[in-house]
Amino acid sequence: MHNKINILAGLLALIFGLSSCLKGNLPDLPAYSDADITELYSQYRYLDTEQYPDGSNIVRIVTLSVSDKSFSNGTASATVTVPDASSFTVPGERDKVSATNIVMMCNISTGASIEPLEGAPKLGMPGDFSKLQKYKVTAADGKTSKVWSISINLVK
Numbered sequence: 352m353h354n355k356i357n358i359l360a361g362l363l364a365l366i367f368g369l370s371s372c373l374k375g376n377l378p379d380l381p382a383y384s385d386a387d388i389t390e391l392y393s394q395y396r397y398l399d400t401e402q403y404p405d406g407s408n409i410v411r412i413v414t415l416s417v418s419d420k421s422f423s424n425g426t427a428s429a430t431v432t433v434p435d436a437s438s439f440t441v442p443g444e445r446d447k448v449s450a451t452n453i454v455m456m457c458n459i460s461t462g463a464s465i466e467p468l469e470g471a472p473k474l475g476m477p478g479d480f481s482k483l484q485k486y487k488v489t490a491a492d493g494k495t496s497k498v499w500s501i502s503i504n505l506v507k
Contacts, residue, residue, distance in 0.1 A: 382492035385460035388427040388499050391417050392456040395448045396477060399440050413438050415453065428502040450481035450505040462491025
C-alpha cells in the first residue's frame with residue numbers, strides 16, 4: 352500500500368512539474384536593432400613561475416585600466432594603462448606588456464553578436480591592438496549590423 356502511494360505521488364509530481372502556465376499564441380516581443388559597442392575592458396595574461404601540482408605554470412591575469420573612452424561613428428577608442436610593477440608576480444613581466452599582446456573585451460548591445468573582421472583578433476584572446484582592429488556587431492534582430500573599429504593608446 353505504501354509503495355502505491357509513493358508511485359501515485361511521484362506521478363502527480365511529474366504531471367504538475369511538466370505542465371506550464373503559459374498560454375499559446377503569445378505576442379512576439381520586438382528584437383533589438385542596436386548594434387553598438389558600449390564598453391571596453393583590457394587585461395594582460397602571462398605564465399607565472401609558480402606551478403600547479405601537475406607541473407603546469409599558473410596563468411596570471413593583470414587588469415589594465417581603461418580610460419578616456421569614446422564610442423561614436425563606429426569607432427571605440429580608449430587609453431589603456433599598465434599598472435606598476437607591484438601588480439606582476441614575475442620580475443620584469445611588466446616590461447613585456449605591449450599593445451601587440453594584450454586582451455581586449457567589450458560590452459555590446461543587448462542580444463547582439465560580434466565577429467572579428469580583416470584578421471582582427473578574437474575579443475577575449477591576446478592580440479595585436481597596436482593598429483586599428485575591425486569588428487562587425489550584428490543586432491538581435493539579425494538584420495541590423497555595424498562595423499566598428501577599436502583603437503587603443505597603451506600607456507606604461
